[in-house]
Amino acid sequence: MMNPVECIRRKRDGGILSRPEMEEFVGAYTRGEIPEYQMSAFLMAVYFNGMDSGETLAFTDIMLRSGDVIDLSSIPGRKVDKHSTGGVGDKVSLILAPMVAACGVPVPMISGRGLGHTGGTLDKLESIPGFRTGLSVGEFRQAVGGIGIALAGQTAEIAPADRKMYALRDVTGTIECLPLIAGSIMSKKLAEGIDALVLDVKAGPGAFMPTEGRAIELARLLVDIGERYGKQTLAFITAMDQPLGLAIGNWLEVAESITCLRGKNIPDLMEVTTVLGGAMVFLGRKAGSIEEGMQQCRSAIWSGKAYEKFLHVVERQGGDVALVRAPLEYRPAPQVVDVSAGRTGWITGFDTKRIGMLAVELGAGRKRIDDAVDPRTGIVLEKKLGDRVRAGDLVARLHLTQGANADLLAVELLSSITISDAPVQVGPRVLAVVDAAGVRPWRTPQVH
Amino acid sequence: MMNPVECIRRKRDGGILSRPEMEEFVGAYTRGEIPEYQMSAFLMAVYFNGMDSGETLAFTDIMLRSGDVIDLSSIPGRKVDKHSTGGVGDKVSLILAPMVAACGVPVPMISGRGLGHTGGTLDKLESIPGFRTGLSVGEFRQAVGGIGIALAGQTAEIAPADRKMYALRDVTGTIECLPLIAGSIMSKKLAEGIDALVLDVKAGPGAFMPTEGRAIELARLLVDIGERYGKQTLAFITAMDQPLGLAIGNWLEVAESITCLRGKNIPDLMEVTTVLGGAMVFLGRKAGSIEEGMQQCRSAIWSGKAYEKFLHVVERQGGDVALVRAPLEYRPAPQVVDVSAGRTGWITGFDTKRIGMLAVELGAGRKRIDDAVDPRTGIVLEKKLGDRVRAGDLVARLHLTQGANADLLAVELLSSITISDAPVQVGPRVLAVVDAAGVRPWRTPQVH
Numbered sequence: 001m002m003n004p005v006e007c008i009r010r011k012r013d014g015g016i017l018s019r020p021e022m023e024e025f026v027g028a029y030t031r032g033e034i035p036e037y038q039m040s041a042f043l044m045a046v047y048f049n050g051m052d053s054g055e056t057l058a059f060t061d062i063m064l065r066s067g068d069v070i071d072l073s074s075i076p077g078r079k080v081d082k083h084s085t086g087g088v089g090d091k092v093s094l095i096l097a098p099m100v101a102a103c104g105v106p107v108p109m110i111s112g113r114g115l116g117h118t119g120g121t122l123d124k125l126e127s128i129p130g131f132r133t134g135l136s137v138g139e140f141r142q143a144v145g146g147i148g149i150a151l152a153g154q155t156a157e158i159a160p161a162d163r164k165m166y167a168l169r170d171v172t173g174t175i176e177c178l179p180l181i182a183g184s185i186m187s188k189k190l191a192e193g194i195d196a197l198v199l200d201v202k203a204g205p206g207a208f209m210p211t212e213g214r215a216i217e218l219a220r221l222l223v224d225i226g227e228r229y230g231k232q233t234l235a236f237i238t239a240m241d242q243p244l245g246l247a248i249g250n251w252l253e254v255a256e257s258i259t260c261l262r263g264k265n266i267p268d269l270m271e272v273t274t275v276l277g278g279a280m281v282f283l284g285r286k287a288g289s290i291e292e293g294m295q296q297c298r299s300a301i302w303s304g305k306a307y308e309k310f311l312h313v314v315e316r317q318g319g320d321v322a323l324v325r326a327p328l329e330y331r332p333a334p335q336v337v338d339v340s341a342g343r344t345g346w347i348t349g350f351d352t353k354r355i356g357m358l359a360v361e362l363g364a365g366r367k368r369i370d371d372a373v374d375p376r377t378g379i380v381l382e383k384k385l386g387d388r389v390r391a392g393d394l395v396a397r398l399h400l401t402q403g404a405n406a407d408l409l410a411v412e413l414l415s416s417i418t419i420s421d422a423p424v425q426v427g428p429r430v431l432a433v434v435d436a437a438g439v440r441p442w443r444t445p446q447v448h
Numbered sequence: 449m450m451n452p453v454e455c456i457r458r459k460r461d462g463g464i465l466s467r468p469e470m471e472e473f474v475g476a477y478t479r480g481e482i483p484e485y486q487m488s489a490f491l492m493a494v495y496f497n498g499m500d501s502g503e504t505l506a507f508t509d510i511m512l513r514s515g516d517v518i519d520l521s522s523i524p525g526r527k528v529d530k531h532s533t534g535g536v537g538d539k540v541s542l543i544l545a546p547m548v549a550a551c552g553v554p555v556p557m558i559s560g561r562g563l564g565h566t567g568g569t570l571d572k573l574e575s576i577p578g579f580r581t582g583l584s585v586g587e588f589r590q591a592v593g594g595i596g597i598a599l600a601g602q603t604a605e606i607a608p609a610d611r612k613m614y615a616l617r618d619v620t621g622t623i624e625c626l627p628l629i630a631g632s633i634m635s636k637k638l639a640e641g642i643d644a645l646v647l648d649v650k651a652g653p654g655a656f657m658p659t660e661g662r663a664i665e666l667a668r669l670l671v672d673i674g675e676r677y678g679k680q681t682l683a684f685i686t687a688m689d690q691p692l693g694l695a696i697g698n699w700l701e702v703a704e705s706i707t708c709l710r711g712k713n714i715p716d717l718m719e720v721t722t723v724l725g726g727a728m729v730f731l732g733r734k735a736g737s738i739e740e741g742m743q744q745c746r747s748a749i750w751s752g753k754a755y756e757k758f759l760h761v762v763e764r765q766g767g768d769v770a771l772v773r774a775p776l777e778y779r780p781a782p783q784v785v786d787v788s789a790g791r792t793g794w795i796t797g798f799d800t801k802r803i804g805m806l807a808v809e810l811g812a813g814r815k816r817i818d819d820a821v822d823p824r825t826g827i828v829l830e831k832k833l834g835d836r837v838r839a840g841d842l843v844a845r846l847h848l849t850q851g852a853n854a855d856l857l858a859v860e861l862l863s864s865i866t867i868s869d870a871p872v873q874v875g876p877r878v879l880a881v882v883d884a885a886g887v888r889p890w891r892t893p894q895v896h
Binding site: 004037040044045047168172 | 487
């Protein structure tokens with residue numbers, strides 16, 4: 001085996017590790033034969049010098065093969081999942097998964113928890129009393145086979161090496177590195193037993209990728225890895241210059257998702273959800289194009305089939321169906337506080353990351369891995385980018401715990417929202433699409 | 449305290465840590481409060497983004513203050529030491545220290561062991577039977593006070609943080625980084641109780657700094673740190689394009705040094721030794737200029753006083769003085785093998801690093817930290833750069849252990865020496881001098 005220090009020096013000096021070298025180095029780390037301090041130096045060298053496509057694949061492969069790969073081949077149909085790189089108010093999965101499953105495409109979805117300023121689908125699902133995300137591989141397979149959808153958390157058997165690596169990256173300043181991010185995402189997604197994958201790579205100040213260019217770079221990497229594993233992969237670049245939809249906070253987002261599943265159109269949220277869903281239905285071969293897939297998704301909503309599928313999942317996974325049917329019965333947060341505009345004008349900017357951190361502050365997310373979340377807390381916006389407001393108009397409502405300082409938090413929220421004298425042009429929500437052939441601009445077709 | 453991950457990210461993103469931040473981060477590491485894996489990621493970020501002058505000073509200071517600083521202020525005179533960044537055949541200290549002490553300048557010298565392809569003064573001294581380098585701080589101080597010279601190894605009390613940091617750098621590919629090298633060197637030298645310091649920064653393919661430019665960069669950093677501590681510091685850039693002098697190997701170098709102390713002129717070796725010695729005598733205020741200091745050094749050799757001082761040190765530190773007086777009595781290596789030129793021409797190149805590694809292979813150095821060295825083994829060159837050779841002429845002698853494969857090693861040595869049809873111009877040995885005012889070219893004056 002190549003000396004570990006030699007591997008570090010090679011990467012440090014801009015060299016490339018062969019696939020066997022990479023497999024040996026990362027493999028030895030995952031087996032505990034290389035200490036954390038050598039891996040962290042290596043990861044920092046990767047941060048500066050990157051990885052080529054062969055290295056990224058080898059890296060992904062070791063993490064993928066460190067655990068179980070779920071086999072869903074006995075279930076008919078092409079299994080398709082979606083992954084988002086994370087945003088504020090991003091409850092897309094809650095609407096999308098039952099909607100796509102209602103179109104006949106099996107959705108084996110494994111989600112994560114909130115990270116930094118972004119929320120996590122698992123935390124949202126668990127705000128439904130009784131909802132159990134800790135499915136065994138057998139339960140997961142049975143749910144996908146039985147009702148065409150399973151919404152679960154990552155088990156200890158899925159890519160354990162990624163868990164070890166991610167924990168190290170988190171404490172050594174080596175998170176923000178495209179090939180490492182791509183390897184981490186894809187090793188988990190490829191372990192799910194999918195046939196195809198749709199990716200939502202968020203771009204903007206509220207996302208991990210601050211610019212469209214960086215987001216496209218990451219999307220290309222993700223698509224490249226997926227395609228090399230023979231999984232058709234489509235990535236959409238979507239805007240994260242404001243929270244998606246209106247609600248931020250676990251139950252608040254579930255409640256918003258339920259209204260959308262029942263037919264309410266929250267434009268930005270439903271545009272992104274329908275485009276991603278249309279792509280999933282297309283990749284699931286239930287539609288001849290993304291646009292046709294989008295039409296089927298809309299039908300699944302209008303017909304009530306998407307909502308019905310959601311009720312099925314909740315029931316199957318032990319959630320309180322009665323509460324989902326009557327979301328206003330949910331016990332409210334102890335304080336609900338109105339936040340009003342201090343001046344007249346147009347909403348021209350959201351400091352989305354700050355709003356995400358504010359939601360964490362309110363109890364909707366975690367500062368430390370073992371913090372508990374309060375599912376009732378969060379923010380519900382009443383205004384979005386481009387909206388006209390008058391001084392005194394309701395801009396948002398804060399849902400707070402008993403002891404929270406409402407005045408301070410209201411000021412913090414208001415100072416995260418820019419109101420100007422002149423309106424701004426709000427850009428498109430879905431910016432571009434990346435597939436094996438490359439990147440092209442996206443223009444969302446009108447479907448009804 | 450700033451979050452350790454924040455320190456890593458700041459450095460990773462090209463930022464500067466304030467002196468208190470740096471002190472806190474490195475200090476916490478030395479106290480074991482920050483784990484190795486965070487420090488190694490930080491060091492790799494420093495490798496890429498460097499440190500500014502304030503950071504380098506803070507780094508040096510923490511390592512310096514992690515241990516004892518020897519106080520020699522009660523001993524009259526300005527105490528001056530020399531440090532070399534390491535070369536092949538570099539036995540300068542053995543001649544220089546007694547020579548300068550003989551000129552009346554106290555020399556408190558703490559040396560290290562061989563590292564990679566370069567030898568270490570400690571290993572050389574210990575090839576003298578009985579010679580004890582493990583002096584306590586009290587013994588060290590008494591020797592400097594008593595005979596004006598002490599030759600010792602680094603005790604556990606000197607800069608323990610540097611030892612911990614160096615061990616980590618060694619296994620994480622973060623050795624070759626100027627501010628880290630400078631901090632490591634200066635923290636140890638500043639702990640010796642010196643008033644002034646002369647540095648020999650080797651440049652060339654046989655040195656750690658491969659180019660004169662890099663060597664000057666390092667020299668500037670070292671001088672800057674020394675001067676900020678109020679220690680007058682002079683650095684010379686010297687050539688390492690061939691081994692220094694003729695012998696490579698511990699006892700072989702001691703024997704060569706003894707002949708030089710007795711008056712033999714091995715031109716390249718004695719040029720470097722006299723320039724560095726002249727600078728030390730100048731900084732010790734026993735001469736008005738470096739050139740005058742060089743003249744005093746030559747006198748110390750011709751008068752026999754330098755040799756006499758060497759005998760005093762050997763005696764005081766328990767070495768076999770009789771053997772030093774009669775070096776030919778030393779038990780020889782089991783095999784001494786002549787290596788002859790395969791062709792006629794001029795010596796135009798030495799692969800100095802490879803020759804250094806060959807000496808390690810022969811047993812003169814260590815591949816692992818706990819390897820034993822064989823003091824008798826090594827290489828003695830008969831020809832140097834610019835020399836004319838005829839096919840069959842003796843080029844070098846190998847001093848080998850019993851089991852060594854002489855034929856193979858002779859071929860290896862010969863293939864490290866280039867013989868060409870035309871002679872080359874051999875460059876100067878001392879290339880430049882760096883002081884607080886900057887860098888200027890050096891031209892060695894003729895002294896007799």
